[in-house]
Amino acid sequence: MSTTPMQTPKSASHLDLLESHAIFILREVAAECERPVLLFSGGKDSAVLLHLAKKAFAPQQLPFPVMHIDTGQNFKEVLDFRDAAAAKAGARLIVAKVQDSIDQGKVADPGPMGVRNRLQSVTLLDAINDNKFDAAFGGARRDEDKARAKERILSFRDAFGQWDPRAQRPELWQLYQGKVNPGEHLRAFPLSDWTELDVWEYIARENMELPSIYFAHQRHVVLRDNMWLAVGEWVVPSSDENIEVRTVRFRTVGDANLTGAVDSDADTIEKIIDEISIANVSERGATRADDRFSETAMEDRKREGYF
Amino acid sequence: MKTVTKDLLRLATVGSVDDGKSTLIGRLLVDTRQLFDDQLDAVQAASEKRGVGDLDLSFVTDGLRAEREQGITIDVAYRYATTPNRKFIIADCPGHVQYTRNMATGASTADLALVVLDVASGLKEQTRRHLCIAALLGVRSIIVAANKMDAVNWDESAYNKVVEQINTIASELDIASVKVIPVSALIGDNVVERSANSPWYNGQTVIEALETSDAGAWAGTQDGARLPIQWVLRQNGGGRTYAGMLCGHTIKVGDKVTLLPQGVETTVKAITNAAGPTSEAGVGLSIDIDLEAETDAGRGDMIATAPLPTVSKEITATICWFGDKPLASGQRLRLKHTSKVTPVRIAAINGVVDIETLKIEDADSLTTNQIGLATLQTADPIVVDDYREGRVTGSFVLIDEVTNATVAAGMVGRASFF
Secondary structure (H helix, E strand, C coil): CCCCEEEECCCCCCHHHHHHHHHHHHHHHHHHCEEEEHHHHHHHHHHHHHHHHHHHHHCCCCCCCCCECCCCCCCCCHHHHHHHHHHCCCCCCEEHHHHHHHHHHCCCCCCCCCCCCCCCHHHHHHHHHHCCCCEEEEEHHHCCCHHHHHHEEEEECCCCCCCCCCCCCCCCCCCCCCCCCCCCCEEEECCCCHHHHHHHHHHHCCCCCCHHHHEEEEEEEEECCCEEEEEEEECCCCCCCCCCEEEEEEEECCCCCEEEECCCCCCHHHHHHHHHCCCCCCCCHHHHHHHHHCCHHHHHHHCCCCC | CCCCCCEEEEEEECCCCCCCHHHHHHHHHHCCCCCCCHHHHHHHHHHHHCCCCCCCCCHHCCCCCCHHHHHCCCCCCEEEEECCCEEEEECCCCCCCCHHHHHHHCCCCCEEEEEECCCCCCCCCCHHHHHHHHHCCCCCEEEEEEEEEHHHHCCCHHHHHHHHHHHHHHHHHHCCEEEECCCECCCEEEEEEECCCCCCCCCCCHHHHHHHCCCCHHHCCCCCCCCCEEEHHHHECCCCCEECCCCCCCCEEECCCCCECCCCCCCCCCCECCEEEECCCCCCCEEEEECCCCCCCCCCCCEECCCEEEEEEEEEEEECCCCCEEEEEECCEEEEEECCCEEEEEEEEEEEEEECCCCEECCCCCCCCEEEEEEEEEEEEEEEECCCCCCCCCCEEEECCCCCCCEEEEEEEECCHH
8 A cells, every 4th residue: 555656636537437436336235235246257347347346345355256157158268367367356256157057957958059148047047046145246338238228227136036127126316225135136237337438448547457359369250140250169160151360359258159259450458449439330239149139139138137 | 548538427318208308319329429330220120110210219218128119218228428528428217207216316316407398388297397306306407408399390489488488497496507409309400410490599509518517516515525434444454444435525634524423533544546545535436534543433424524414313304205105104114325224214294395386285195206395213313414415415215124125215404495
C-alpha cells in the first residue's frame, strides 16, 4: 500500500463510475447473500469481473469461489487462462462439467460434434443446487442482447431456476436486496451497464491479461453459416468444405463449434479498440451461432436458467 | 492509448402508453448510428414478420416476446449511446399504469427525464402521474418531446399548447429545467436531424439537449459527505478500513467525521479508491476509509461529515406502494436503507396523493401504485437525510417478509408540492 504513489484528485470518468458501481454490487451481494459464487469462463467479461472482485475485497481473499460450466468444447487457450487467472487470484475454482450431466443421463447426448450450448443450463442449475449457492455473479452485459437489456442487475430465479421477465422485482436506486428463500437464487450482473467498448477501454486502462485468441493470429478455419470456425476436435470439415489459413481473432469466447472468428489484424488492445469503434456488426451477431436459433433465442434460454 | 474522459448521463423516458417513447429511443439510436447492421436487420425482420411495416423502431427496445406480440413495453430496457464527450445510459420505461413499479425502477437513478407526449392529445393523466413520480424521485430536469408533429401538419399552435401545459405542471412540481422540442420520432425530425418542417422553431434538437444537460446530478450535492459502510476490510498486519460508495459530498484525508449511529467523532486517516491511495474522493466512487480512532463499526453504520444526518427509529416518509394487497397501519415489513436492513412497522398512513390536484386526501390504506404519506417505526435506528437533500441516504425500499419481494419505494420527508 505504501509503495503506491498518491494520486492527484481528478473528476470521475465514465470508466471510474462503472468500475465503482460494479465494486459496489460485488460488495453488496457478498454481504447480503449466504453463499455467492462468481461464474468464470476465462472470457474477457468474466476476466474483468474477477479483476473487479479482487479490487472490491483487497487485501482480503475473495469471499466466494469461482465456477466454470465446462461444455467440454472450449478453446484450450481459454481453459489455460481460466486456471492461471483463478490461481493468481487465489480463488477456489469449481469446474462443473456438461459431460457429467450427459453421463448421469440428465440431458441427452448430442454426439461428439453436437451442440452443447443449451445443455449448460442443466449443469449450471445442478451445480448451484448441489453447492447451495444463493447468488451467482455473471459477466453478462445489457448491450449484448435485447432480452438481457431487460434484466435487472440482481435477477431473481425461482426454485426451478427460471427467469420470469414479466414479474421482475422492482430495483430502485442502488438498493440491491439479495434475500431469497431456500432453493431460490439470484443472478447478479455487475457489468450490466458496460458496453463492449467500455470493457476494452477498461482492459487497456488496467493493463489486464487475456486469453491469446482475442488477439489476431493465424488459424486454420472453415466457413460455415457465414462464420469462420476454427478447425479442430469439434469442427471437422467435410469433403466439400474448404480449409483456409487466415489471420483472425475471436471477438467473443464460447464453444469452439459455435463461436466464429473474425478477420482481423488487431494484435494489441489498442488496435482492438480501434477495430470495434468502427465495427458495423455487433459482437454476438458477428460470432455467435447460439443467438441465431430464433428471434427470442436468448430470452427462451434465460427462462430455462441460462446465464 | 487515447485518454478516455467521457462523463456519464443517466436518463429515463417518461410518458403515457402509445405516445411513442420506444420509437423515439429507437430513432435516437438509429440516427446517432449506435445500432449495428445486424441489430437493425433483426428489427426489420421482426417488423415484417408481425406485419407492422418496414421498420418498427419500437422493436429496438421492446425485446421480449410478449412485448412484440402486444406492441407495448412491459419492463424497462436499458440501452447505451456514446458521443465524443458523453456516455448515456438510457432507461426506456413502460407507460402502462400497471407497470408503474418498472417505470419507478428506471427513473430512480435518472439525472434527467425524457418526456414523450402525443402533441395531438397533449398532457394525459398517465403522463402527469409519471411526471409526478419522476419529480418525487428527484428528477429536476426534463426534456419534452412534443411528438407526432407530422400528424398535426407541424402546427405551431399545437406545439405552443403543449409548452403551456408543460410549463404549468413543471412549476407545480418544482422542476427547474424544462425544454420542449417539436419532433416526429417516426420520420426523425428534430431528434438528431434538424427538421425543415418547423422553421418557426429555433431551439435545440433532442440530441443537442441531451448533450448539454447536467450529468451526475443523481448522486447528490449536499454539504455533508456520507459513506454507508458496506464491508469491513481487514488490512494486512492488523487494522480495519471501511468500504462503501461515497455520496453527498467529496471527502478528504484529515476531515472531521462522525460514525453513526454510535456518535463517535474521529478523523479520516487515509482514503483508498479503486486505483489506490488518494487524498480526496468524489461522489459515486467506491472507496475505503481508515479512521484515526479505534472503533467498533460495521455494515449498516455510516461515516458522515457535518451537517450530520438524523439518527432515528421513527421516520415520516412518502411511499410509492407496489404491493398487490393494500398497505395499512400495523403492517410489518423489512426495510432496506443504504446497507442497513431492519424490521419495520407501519405506525400510521397519513394520507394519499391525488395525482390530479397534487393534494393530500385522507386515507387509512394505500392500494397498488398509489403514492401516500406514512409514519414508520424501525426496530434498529437508521441514519437518514431528507430525500431532497440526499437521494442515497434519503431513500429506502420495503420488502415483504415472506416472499422477499420489493413492495414499496420510500423517500424520507415529503415533497414541497403537496
